[in-house]
Every structure is written in C-alpha cells, then in structure tokens.
Amino acid sequence: MHYNWDWSILLQEPYLQWLISGTGWTIAVSLAAWVIAVTVGSLIGIARTLPNRMVAGIATAYTEIFRNIPLLVQLFLWYFVLPEIVPEPLGHWIKRDLPLPEYTTAVIGLGFYTAARISEQVRAGIQSLSRGLSMAGYAQGLTLTQVYRHILLPVAFRLIVPPFTTEFLTVFKNSSLALTIGVLELTAQSGQISEYSFHSFEAYTAATVIYILITMGVTAVMTVIERRLPVAT
C-alpha cells in the first residue's frame, strides 16, 4: 500500500480550524451533558434509597429504562421521534425554534442516559454504608433530610469519586455519537478532514490524540479532587 503521509495538513486551514471547532463541540456537549447527568443522576440515585416505596420505584424505573436502551437509539428518539409525539405546538417549536437543535438534543440525550448510570453509582454508594450509620443520625434526632445532607451523602460521595471519573470519561467518548444527529464534534470533523484531504490516518490520529489528552486532563483533575477529600473508611 502506498500512502503519502503528510502530518502538516493538520496545521493547514481549514483543517486546523475544523479540528479546533470539533474539539470545542466535543467539550461543550460533554460538559453540558455531564452537568445534567450529575444533577439528575444524583437525585434519581438518592430517590432510589428513600424509604418511600413509590418514589424509589419510579426512580428505579427511570434507571432501568435509560440504562438499557442503547444510547444511539435514545438520541434518535429524542431527535426524530419526540417532536412528532408531543402536542403539536410543542413539536413545531422544537422543530422550528429550538436553539441549536442538534447540540441541545445531543446534550439532553447524553445527559439523561448518563444520569441513569450515575444514579446507579450513587445508589450503590449510599447503600454500601451500614444501616447503623444512618440509625446513629436518626437516634440523635436528625431528620431524614439532615441524615442525607450531613452524613450519607458526604460519606457516599467520597466513595464514588473513582466510578464518577470513569463515567466522566465515558461521556467524552459517548459524545462522539452526537455526530449521528449532525453535531460537528471532533469525530465528525475528523471524518470531514479525511474526506476532503484524503488523509484519513492523520485526521483520525489527531482525533485519537485529542481524546487521549482530554482523558488525561480529566483523570488529573479527578485525582486532585480525590486527594483533597479525606478518605472515609
């Protein structure tokens, strides 16, 4: 096979611009999805551990549904199916007026999917704590809210920083699926560079290296966070 290696194309315009823009969208999708995932996922995870059976049941149903439908299918459902099945005015609004429709849909889809995975970590973290620990709080007269706020959550969140790191990295990798509904993130831009320049190897190598750099950055940040927290036994 004869292949003309030319790394310099990556620094040529418009390819460099495409890579930078793609990286920007990848980070923008991932961070926004992560904010949704942590917020919704923590609430769902906490709800699953509450004494109220109905609340816990609904939360568990959320986790099971969003965790078990493939992410790609979920993105298609949000993007193509949802506008058709909601009341018509809302459907129209989504199709015509939703700002940045591809981006917004990707963030919501990835966010709610990852929330289900986060909720599982939060639930497992809380339930790994002994029943005696919360009993000690209740025995002192703390309310349910206070027991969660001051005891269970701070202890559980220290335990789940490592799995959170893994989930955060997965969000970046999963964000590449946003290209299927038209977000020009890093993988999409690499594909475009490859098509226009015929330098597929360079283009995808660049994407790979950038994903690795992001991963290393995230891991470094999470390691610092982990070190700052006194480890609970």
Add this chain to the structure above:
Amino acid sequence: MIKLSNIDKWYGAFHTLKDCSVNVSRGEVLVICGPSGSGKSTLIKCVNGLEPFQGGEITVDGVSVGAAGTNLPRLRARIGMVFQNFELYPHMSVLENICLAQLKVLKRPRDEAEARAFALLERVGLKDHARKLPSQLSGGQQQRVAIARALAMDPIAMLFDEPTSALDPEMINEVLEVMVQLAQEGMTMMVVTHEMGFARKVADRVVFMDQGEVVEDAATDQFFSAPKSDRAKSFLSRILQHV
C-alpha cells in the same frame, strides 16, 4: 420513665418480640441480657422508634413513641443511644461528631457546642483527640467518643446496645468505667450487655430475654443468686463459666 407495655413486633412473618413489657424508672439502670437473636437489639431500638412495632405501647417521659402525631426526631434527641459498632460519622473529626446534632437539632451556637464537646471529651479522657478522625482511634476510644456524642444532647435517658461486644478485651474496661460513672451519677440507662460484672455493680434490675420473650425481670441480686427460669439458669451458667 421508659415504659414498654405488651410490645409485639414482626419482621415479615417472623414474630421477633412477643408481648414484651419492661419498665425503667428515673435514675434506674436496667441490664438486658439473653442469647444472640433473642430480640434485645430490636427491643431497645423500639424505645426510640428506630424500629417500628405492631402491637403494644411505649412511652418515654410520658410521650408515646408509636403514636401517629409524635415528633420522633424531637423525642430521639432526648434519648442517647450507643451502638455495638460505634457508628461514628467517618468523614468528621471527633469534635464535629459531637457537635453535629447539637448544631443541627438543638440549634446551639457553635462556641457553646464546642465547649460542651470539649468538656465531655475531657470527661471520657479524650481531650487531646478532638481533631482526629474516628478511623485514627482505637475501638475503645471510638466508643467513648460515641458516648460523649450521645451525652452532648443532654439526654434524659441512655440506651446501650452491646457497647463492648465489638471491642478487644483490653479496651472493654475503659468503656465500662465511663458507663459505671454515668450510672452512679443517676443517669437512667437501658443496657444490653453480657458484661455481668457491670450488671452486678450498677444494675438495679436485670431482664433476661429469649426467643423474643421477656423471660425474667428481677432485681439484680435476685437474678444472680436465684434465677427463676431454667432458661436464665442455663444462660447464666454458660456465660459465668468464663468469668
């Protein structure tokens, strides 16, 4: 002050407590003993409503524990509890462990809560350990912190569930000494324990439980010198053998 009348409790189909009645008067020390699985922990957790019960009535200082309108957090704040496995809050320093409920439940100002914490730490001999995490303390020290944490709420009564069972033998006495002192100061206490030396020394009465029933409820001297039931006799002979 603590009055349990005809308590019945089931875990599913399992009848855990059968028609249990126990009274503890103000200033009295009651020791509860009995084989493992007889329902001692369950009974003591019913007293502050940590476990719900299905039949009978419990009142603490005149307040009904099981009644629908009872403010359980407020009632619990007045009853100290010490657990077998200490159950200190692992992410907080010793000082914060003792302050948390003072601040959040009693709404004491921080300086007052800390002053109370230091006074109690001094009393249980751990003044120099205030800034440590529980994991940096021995079991005996942790349990003394747990006692200080409970006392910080100025409880009207204290419940102990096998407070020395998880301790290495050489640490049992440091915890028992604190409890003896507390008893001698007139604290109302319900203590689940197999430390019969402690029972002889400070208990006013001993309750013996077996298979969810209160089998015997007798003055301490009488319980040790002339237990009425065969079950209590054989239990005593088994555990006193080793003393």
